[in-house]
Amino acid sequence: MSGDFDQVLTAQLKRSAFWTQVGFKLEQSSEGKARVRLPYDEGNTTAATALHGGAIAATLDVAGCLAACASDLKEGVSGRLLSCDVSYIAGALGEDIFGEAEVLRRGKEIVYSTVRAVNGDGKLLASGSHIYHLSTPENIPAAPTGIDQIAGQGREVAGIGGLPIADAAIVAKNIGMLGKMDGRMPYMSQINWQFKAGDYGYAEFLLPWKEHSIGDDGGLASGALLSAIDHSGSLAAWMTTELGRRDLFGSTVNTKIQTFAPAIKRDVIVKARAAGGSGTLINSDVDIITLAGEPVASGSTIYRIVKRSK
Numbered sequence: 604m605s606g607d608f609d610q611v612l613t614a615q616l617k618r619s620a621f622w623t624q625v626g627f628k629l630e631q632s633s634e635g636k637a638r639v640r641l642p643y644d645e646g647n648t649t650a651a652t653a654l655h656g657g658a659i660a661a662t663l664d665v666a667g668c669l670a671a672c673a674s675d676l677k678e679g680v681s682g683r684l685l686s687c688d689v690s691y692i693a694g695a696l697g698e699d700i701f702g703e704a705e706v707l708r709r710g711k712e713i714v715y716s717t718v719r720a721v722n723g724d725g726k727l728l729a730s731g732s733h734i735y736h737l738s739t740p741e742n743i744p745a746a747p748t749g750i751d752q753i754a755g756q757g758r759e760v761a762g763i764g765g766l767p768i769a770d771a772a773i774v775a776k777n778i779g780m781l782g783k784m785d786g787r788m789p790y791m792s793q794i795n796w797q798f799k800a801g802d803y804g805y806a807e808f809l810l811p812w813k814e815h816s817i818g819d820d821g822g823l824a825s826g827a828l829l830s831a832i833d834h835s836g837s838l839a840a841w842m843t844t845e846l847g848r849r850d851l852f853g854s855t856v857n858t859k860i861q862t863f864a865p866a867i868k869r870d871v872i873v874k875a876r877a878a879g880g881s882g883t884l885i886n887s888d889v890d891i892i893t894l895a896g897e898p899v900a901s902g903s904t905i906y907r908i909v910k911r912s913k
């Protein structure tokens with residue numbers, strides 16, 4: 604069976620002009636696993652013999668893509684990257700590197716993998732997580748003749764990656780419902796979470812610096828900030844459709860955070876905006892600022908809204 608994987612994945616490598624140009628070679632593959640080699644080449648360096656960070660990141664990505672595809676070799680299935688996080692641990696100087704990926708879970712359409720890059724001695728250069736979407740090819744909409752964004756905080760741009768145009772009555776209903784339902788959610792209520800504003804593809808909240816939202820450093824707990832990004836990002840996604848529909852089910856695929864400040868000993872406003880999406884998947888960007896407008900953190904979510912199985 605390994606030969607089948609190698610043949611299919613090698614053909615996939617050759618279909619990408621980018622992967623071919625950079626020079627990736629398939630070293631080994633099996634179900635849900637892939638190892639690729641990136642031979643040293645001056646064209647992939649940044650200074651002297653140092654490998655460019657983008658080339659290292661691309662090595663993690665190609666390994667993740669191939670491992671995900673090796674979890675399902677069915678014909679007529681195509682894939683696209685949903686998320687790839689890369690942590691750089693060491694550099695590579697004038698040497699071949701290897702990308703290794705292993706699928707952690709293969710859902711109905713979404714594949715989660717762990718990815719890493721090593722040198723020939725096995726030294727860890729970078730590691731990360733990789734999320735890939737496998738499905739039948741989607742119909743690509745025509746490019747819009749003009750960018751048309753109506754009033755509202757959420758992005759409503761037609762074409763590839765755009766969100767559907769909102770119904771004003773549904774938006775108004777959603778805003779009223781969000782104000783009522785959010786305060787009754789036990790997990791968020793325990794950190795004094797408060798709904799502030801909503802719009803199409805937009806949700807805004809207050810996270811007070813007090814009581815159970817405080818962490819070990821005396822500032823807002825990083826877990827509370829992560830929860831704020833997850834919750835607000837998912838609700839921004841819901842604000843592109845009709846809240847309360849019993850035939851729909853939602854779940855978070857990925858949440859990311861970056862913090863800009865040490866102990867955040869201030870109340871903060873959390874602003875989430877649906878940035879774009881395709882099919883059942885909606886990406887949201889989240890900004891966290893103090894009441895004085897100081898940027899203290901940001902993040903993103905990928906949220907999936909599907910119809911419930913009957």
